[in-house]
Amino acid sequence: MEYINYNSKEANMSRNGYVWFCAFEYFISILVTDAFLAKLLKNVGMSDSLTGIISSFVSFAFLFQLLSIFILKRKINAKAMCIAFETFSQLCFVFLYVIPFLPVSALLKSMLVVVAIMVAYALKYVVASILFRWANSYVDPMQRGSFSAIKEMISLFGGIIFSFVMGMATDKFFEAGNNEGAFLFLAIMVFVLTVSNFLCLSKIKNCDINTDQSAKVPMKTVLQKTLLNKKFLPVIIATSLFSFGVYITSGFLGVYKTEDLFIKLGVVSIITSVGSAARMIVSKPFGKYSDKKSYAKGMELGYFIIAVAFLAITFTVPDTWWLMIVYTVLYSVGYAGVNQNTLNIAYSYIEADYISQAMAFRSAISGIVGFAGALVGAKILDFVQANGNMLFGIPVYGQQVMALISFVCVMIAVAIIHFIIAKTKVIVQ
Numbered sequence: 285m286e287y288i289n290y291n292s293k294e295a296n297m298s299r300n301g302y303v304w305f306c307a308f309e310y311f312i313s314i315l316v317t318d319a320f321l322a323k324l325l326k327n328v329g330m331s332d333s334l335t336g337i338i339s340s341f342v343s344f345a346f347l348f349q350l351l352s353i354f355i356l357k358r359k360i361n362a363k364a365m366c367i368a369f370e371t372f373s374q375l376c377f378v379f380l381y382v383i384p385f386l387p388v389s390a391l392l393k394s395m396l397v398v399v400a401i402m403v404a405y406a407l408k409y410v411v412a413s414i415l416f417r418w419a420n421s422y423v424d425p426m427q428r429g430s431f432s433a434i435k436e437m438i439s440l441f442g443g444i445i446f447s448f449v450m451g452m453a454t455d456k457f458f459e460a461g462n463n464e465g466a467f468l469f470l471a472i473m474v475f476v477l478t479v480s481n482f483l484c485l486s487k488i489k490n491c492d493i494n495t496d497q498s499a500k501v502p503m504k505t506v507l508q509k510t511l512l513n514k515k516f517l518p519v520i521i522a523t524s525l526f527s528f529g530v531y532i533t534s535g536f537l538g539v540y541k542t543e544d545l546f547i548k549l550g551v552v553s554i555i556t557s558v559g560s561a562a563r564m565i566v567s568k569p570f571g572k573y574s575d576k577k578s579y580a581k582g583m584e585l586g587y588f589i590i591a592v593a594f595l596a597i598t599f600t601v602p603d604t605w606w607l608m609i610v611y612t613v614l615y616s617v618g619y620a621g622v623n624q625n626t627l628n629i630a631y632s633y634i635e636a637d638y639i640s641q642a643m644a645f646r647s648a649i650s651g652i653v654g655f656a657g658a659l660v661g662a663k664i665l666d667f668v669q670a671n672g673n674m675l676f677g678i679p680v681y682g683q684q685v686m687a688l689i690s691f692v693c694v695m696i697a698v699a700i701i702h703f704i705i706a707k708t709k710v711i712v713q
Contacts, residue, residue, distance in 0.1 A: 294489045295422045301487030302419040303435045308480045309370075310439040311446050315470055316377045316404075317342075319552040320454070322538035327384055327463060328393040332543065332669070333662040336536035338401060340658030343531045345405030346651025349644035352413050353506065363490040366415040369407045370485060374478035376404035381471035384464060409651075413643040416627060421491045426575075428631070429582070432624035433571025440564040444557040451553020458549065510642040515633040515708050520646050522700040523626060526587060527654035529693030532661040533594060533686040540683045545605040555609050559616030570620040578710065579629040584701040586621025589614055591694040597687035632710035657693075661686045 289295060314320070317339065325335040355365075380400045383393050423431045450473065457466035510516065541547045547555075574582030593614035600607040627643065634642040665682035668674070673681055 290422065290424045298419070298422040298488040299431070301484045302422070303438055305419070305481055305484035305488075306435055307439040307442050308477045308484060309374075310443055312374060312377060312474055312477050312481075314443060314447050314556070315450065315474055316380060316401075318538040318556070319542055319547075319549055320450075320470065320538075322542055323454075323458070323549065324381065324384070324467065325397065326539070326543075327467075328397055329390045330394055330397075332536070332539045333665045335539045336665065337658050337662050338398060338535075339538055340531045340535035340655060340661075341398075341401050342405050343527060343651045343654030343658065345402065345409050346647040346654070348406045348409045349413055349647045349651075351410050352644045353503075353641045355410075355414065361490065362414055362418045363485070363488065366411045366418060367482065367485045369411040370415070371478060371482050373404045373407035374474065374481060376400045376407070378471050378474045378478060380404070381467045381474065384467045409647070413640040413647070416643065417640050418491050419488055422489070425631070428628050429571040429575035429579070429624070430568070431571075432628065433567040433569075433620075436620065436624065437564045437567045440560040440567065444560045444564070447553045447556045447560065451550045451556075455548055455550040506638065506641055509635060509638045511645045513633065513642075516630070516642060516646075518700055518704045518708070519629055519633065520649055522583075522587075522697045522705060523646055524650040524653040525693050525697040525700070526590075526622075527650035528657035529594070529690040529697070530590070530657070531654035532657035532664075532693070533597065533683060533690045535658050536661055536665055536683055536686065537597070540681070541608060544681060544683075545600070545602055545608065547605060547608065555612050558609065559612035562613045563616035563620045566617050567620045571624070574621070574625055574628070578706060579625040579632055580701055580706040580708075582621045582625040583629060584621075584698055584706060586618045586625065587694055587698045587701065589618035590622065591691050591698060593618060594687045594690040594694065598684050598691070600684065600687075601681065633708065635711070664689075 321339055322335055325338060330338065377400070380397065383396050383400065386393065386396070388396075420428070450470075453469065454466045457463065457469065511520070541552055542549070570582060570586070573585070593611045596607050596611045596614065600611065630639050630642045630646070661682075664686055668680065668682035668685060673679060675685060
């Protein structure tokens with residue numbers, strides 16, 4: 285890596301571009317996940333279980349991060365590649381909301397939705413670790429936790445307003461029976477955000493990340509430095525368990541909110557905004573906590589809070605729908621300790637030249653495990669619904685059963701972090 289003056293005008297502009305890119309990318313994620321996506325998938329005729337699986341495709345797409353390992357063995361223009369892949373990825377999300385207008389059968393629409401989501405996430409995650417290292421290279425290593433917190437706070441604050449406005453606006457369309465108007469509106473908004481993201485990435489100065497020594501060594505050495513690294517292996521195990529626990533339930537909550545708990549999109553957006561506000565409030569303290577204690581300690585606390593969030597879902601039924609607010613707030617607060625620490629923790633146990641490859645391996649493995657969790661969740665949901673929402677003679681929704689499994693899995697991950705990862709000596713770099 286070349287020497288970088290973190291106080292220079294170029295470094296400052298690059299950080300600002302990265303901050304706003306993350307914000308606009310977050311806005312797009314709001315529109316292509318959870319209740320918004322559930323509305324689209326139900327519109328094209330998909331079942332609840334299939335809706336949950338497709339909503340969890342993001343976890344399977346992490347597998348494509350493995351391609352970055354081979355990309356880094358070539359001389360590439362990181363900036364040009366990241367901009368191209370991110371832009372085409374987001375255009376696939378635009379196409380997602382154009383699909384309802386196509387004069388084709390419901391089956392073909394469903395297939396196109398699947399393809400659009402898979403291609404979008406595949407393109408995104410091929411360059412995810414490269415983009416992170418490229419953009420993050422302009423952040424002072426001693427301030428990564430705090431910078432990540434501030435960056436997240438900006439995204440969340442904007443997301444609160446954005447989610448509320450979009451939820452209310454789309455509700456107006458749906459309540460008027462104008463589904464096509466709602467989807468056209470969403471398509472236009474995603475396109476505007478795509479253009480904004482393109483401009484933000486263009487502001488980040490290119491950085492040579494392709495002269496690493498890792499590009500000159502055999503794959504065997506890369507594996508030894510990353511996947512087979514005894515310090516990093518527990519991180520992979522913990523994040524994989526966490527991924528399984530999250531995706532066995534999370535992808536099915538969008539349809540649970542709208543179809544079983546009968547919560548309107550506008551109300552869902554308000555609940556999401558409350559969660560985002562809570563996450564924004566704790567983001568900076570979480571960042572300082574991680575900088576002071578360790579990224580592992582930040583992850584541990586975040587995982588524990590999310591485990592409690594899933595425990596709240598086990599008691600959430602139509603009569604206690606308000607527990608969805610408890611879940612959303614706790615889940616959002618927990619992710620203040622999970623999101624950036626999961627990225628930054630590679631710096632604690634992996635040599636600098638192998639950061640991108642380590643992140644790719646970790647993301648791919650946890651992604652595969654997470655998608656397996658979504659498949660298990662779909663089976664559980666189908667089984668419970670086929671039995672009239674009864675299990676062992678007890679009235680229950682499938683999401684409640686899945687959430688209990690999530691709680692157990694995430695708590696095991698907490699134990700691994702507490703007793704193994706947090707006690708492992710870190711690399712200062």
